Amino acid sequence: MLDRPVESRPPSDRKPQLRAPAPVAAPIEPEGMTVTALLAALRRRRFVLVLCALLFPIAAYIAAKQLTPRYTASATLMFEPTDYAARELQSILRDETTTDAVLASQADIIRSLPVARRIVRQFDLTNREEFAWWVAEAKRPETLKYRWLDAIARRVATLSPSLADMIAPEAPVPRPADDKAETAAAEAVRDHMLVTVLRNSRVLTVQFTSEDPQLATDAANLASELYISDQLEAKFNAVRRANEWLDGRVAQLRKELQTTESRIAELRSQSGLVRGVSAGLATEQVSKINTDLIEARNLLATAEARLNAAKSGGGGADLTALGASNLTASRAARDDARRELERLQATLGPNHPDVRAARSRLAETERAVGGETGRVVQALDSEARAARARVVSLESALKTQEGRLNQSQGAEIQVAALERDAEAARSLLRAVLERSQQTVSQTAIEKPDARILSASTVPVIPSFPKVSLFVMAATILGVLFGLLVIWFLEQADSTIRSGEEVRAALGLPCLALVPMLKRGLLGRHKVEDYVVRKPLSPFSESMRTLRAALWLGTEPPRVVVITAARPGEGKTTTSVALARSAAMNGERVLLIDCDVRQPALGRVFRCEGAPGVTDLLLGQALLERIIRRDHLSSLDYIPAGAAEIHSLGLFMSEAMAGLLDRVRRDYDLIILDAPPALAMADARVVARLADATLLCVRWRDTPRSVVRNSLGLLEEAHARVVGAALTQVDAKVHGRSGYADAEVYHPRYGGYFRE
Structure with a gap:
């Protein structure tokens, strides 16, 4: 791979320029327990x-x-109150509208203490442990615990009586008196009984719960029967009291009627009244007297009018009406004489003899008129006095007859009032007698206000426990x-479990998920050799993913430091596997072991004790002498060499910078296996010299705080941390976790891998 030895290369005259650290994104806090996160957590755990x-x-x-099982028996009742319409019995038997309050009252009546006491007496519940606490209390001395404590207390009593009193069990409480025992058992029965009202109906449900199913059935039925019998008995008592009251009322009304009739007879005898006769005659007499009195008063008025007319000297017509013809003739002669005198005076004068003779004749006629008028007035006065006397007589007779009539009418009024009272008493007596007959017959046809719809049956399935x-x-x-x-x-788990959490906790991209190679999968192969032995396995693919992530950056690094927060994170395995994978991809790769304190490449490549990087930096070896070739691939590697406690100074020297500068020209990728960054300063110095730093984090093992601390130390050293890799990932567990990056372990991708 190396075309020329290290010595033939021109030495570097300058110190390599250190690269500026890559900016690290701020950690992204998780959004909280979303539905997706919750489902993923449920899937994982x-x-x-x-x-x-x-x-x-x-x-x-x-x-x-x-x-202990308990059984509940139920009986149902229909509440149908009987209507009573008698007005006289409203104070005794009253019709009430069936409301919720009425039904609730009926339920309380069924659960009343008297009903419970009769149930206790019927089934002798004072001797049942379920309802009588004193039964269990009486059995307590027979228990093993009581006898054991009692025996210990007796033995201790010879040594310490006070200690024996503390150890000795409490003596059983004696049975209460019969009345108190029955009351206590009845209260227990009430606690075991439940009466409910079916909604929007008149149906009552009676439930009784007991350890004995037969007792529960019998008690529920007995409570229903007692309630109905008590209702019927209460009605009989009410009817009996009504009959007694009606009988007393009849006697009272009869006595009052008899007294009234006696008073009527007495008044009639005292007043001489004959029913329908005396009053009629008196009334006729008064009417006749009134008629005569009116006629007499008319005659008196006529006579007085004539008398007044006569006294006032009325004209001839008036006198004619009075029947005085002589007076009329005299007045006619006087009128003629007066006219004659007036004529003569008008023609002859007042002293003429004819005038004086006419005046004498007028005087004679006036004297004749005065005499005749006195006679007529006297006759009319006599007639008026006679008419007045008759009026006075008739008025006296009317007063006498009216006094008699008033006396008779007063007696008649009293008699009529007494007769009305007597008639009312008779009507009321008839009504009370009729109601008395009805209440007497009511006793024979009386029925209770409730009836049993269905009696309880013996329960088979216990109601408790369900x-x-x-x-x-x-x-x-x-x-x-x-x-x-x-x-x-989930809250207590502070480890990193997915690439999403790497991004959220560290602010770094997760470049690869390195799967765990279990013993059954490895067989006889070593972990470091697996990438060569199984090039199509998921493990090998994770190495290629890691290499591609490093190469796809904006500035593809040539010198990469692989470190971790603490030992056991899989950094050495990742370094060897990544280097071999890149070498198998045709790249020129150099792997340098910078973990001087605990070197691992010598063990992996079986070259323990061989000179390495420390010997080179100390000037004790040449570069071409320490570079070795991998026996499984075209990878070149440099072991750590001799252990040197001053390794930090060696990595900080210009020799280390010169070494990296020299190998950059000959290799496409230089991987530095650095010690853990949290404990060793060597890793931070080496990371400062490299182009990029990769942080290995063990899946679901390393706490986030430890990783953050180590990342902070690398950032302080101005290392360019380009990402992290999760190592030793359990493919099956992670595949079921629900995280997005677990998709790669889905069976649908099985055709792309070969184990």
């Missing part, structure tokens, strides 16, 4: 989820089988717990 989803239901099933429900809930809980564990593992 599905065994944890499956394990939790299996262990929890299995544990729940075992625990459920250890529990094994299927327990297992289902435990499965859900196991899945949730598994998800929690997966989330915790």
Whole structure:
């Protein structure tokens, strides 16, 4: 490969110019637990989820089988209240609209303490351990724990009575009194009984839960029967009280009616009233007197009018109306004499004899008129006094008759009021007697407000524990717990698991995923030889991918340093495999072992102890003497040489820079296998001299903080870190991880590889 020895090349007169470090992108923080990331995490850790989803239901099933089974029996009732329409019995028997509150009250009645006490007495539940705690308390001295503690306490009592008191078990609590025991058992029965109302209906469901299925059935049926019998008995009692009240009311009404009728008879006898006769006659008499009185008053008014007319000296017409013809003739003669006098005075004068004679005649006629008028007035006055006397007589008679009529009418009014009261009492008595007959017949046809729709049957399947429900809930809980564990593992896992995480955590591109070569796949081959032995394998393809990534950069590097954060990352294997792959590709490749403290190329190429780069830098060897050829490929390599504790000074010397400058002209690619960058300063110095630095990171092993720390040291040394390579990747595990770069391990690409 080398056309001329190192000594024949002109020595470099200047120190090679160091390349500026490549800018490293800032780390990209992950976006969080997206749906895709969650599905990928579930796919990677599905065994944890499956394990939790299996262990929890299995544990729940075992625990459920250890529990004492309980059985629930159910009976259904229909609540149908009977209507009572009697107005007189509203205070005793009242119709209530069936509401939710009414149905809830019926449910409380079924679960009432009296019903529970009768169930306790019926089935002797005071002697059942399920409902009577004192039964278990009485059995406690027979348990092994009690006897064991009691025996220990007796032995310790001889040494320390106080310690024996602390060890000795508590004495059993004695059985309570019968009444208290029955009450406590009844409370337990109420706790085991559940009464519910079917939504939007009048159906009541009575449920009873017990360890004995037969007892649960009998108790549910008995509670339903007791509820119905209590309802019927309550109705009978109500009807009986109603009958008693009605009988008392009948007696009271009869007594009141008798008293009223006696009072009516007494009033009639005192007033002399005859039903329908006396009052009518008195009324007729008063009416006749009123008619006569009106007529008499009319006559009196006429007489007084005539008298007043006569006294006032009315005309002839008035006198005619009064029936005085003489007075009329006298007045006519007076009028003639007055006209004659007026005529004569107008023609003859007042002193003429004819005038004086006419005046004498007028005076005589006036005296005749006055006399006749007095006679008429006297006759009219007599007539008016007679009419007035008749009016007074009739008024007196009317007052007398009205007094009698008023007295008779008062008695009649009282009698009528008493008769109305008597009639009302009779009507009420008839209604009460009718209702009394109805309530008496009601006793014979009375029915309860509820009926049993279906009696409970003996349950076969226990209501508790619900094994299927327990297992289902435990499965859900196991899945949730598994998800929690997966989330915790994902959060606790600080390693790098994919190329995406390399980019997110380090800000570097992932140039290659180097698969792990398991022992069964290697067979008798070595890992370093696998790229030559299996050139079409995924491992060899990852090396070609890495070489292509280095070559496709903007400035293809000639000198590449391969380092890692810590030992065991696979940097030496990657260096050898990459160098051999490039050499097999026809490139001139030189591999230099710069890990002086722990050299590995001597072991790989079986040249331990051979002079190498340290000998060259110390001036103890020539370049053409230390360059060796790989026996499997056209690769040239330089071992580390003798161990030198001052290797840092050698790498910082001009000899190292001159070495790299000399080999650049003869090789297409120079790979430097450097020590771990986190612990050794040699790696940082060598990385500063190279064109590019490749950081090897072990898949799912190296913590991100360690890798970041080592990357920071390389950046401080102004090394040009071009990317990272994930090493020892488990192809099967990574292929199931769900990451995007795991696609290369899909079976669909199997035709491109040959193992």
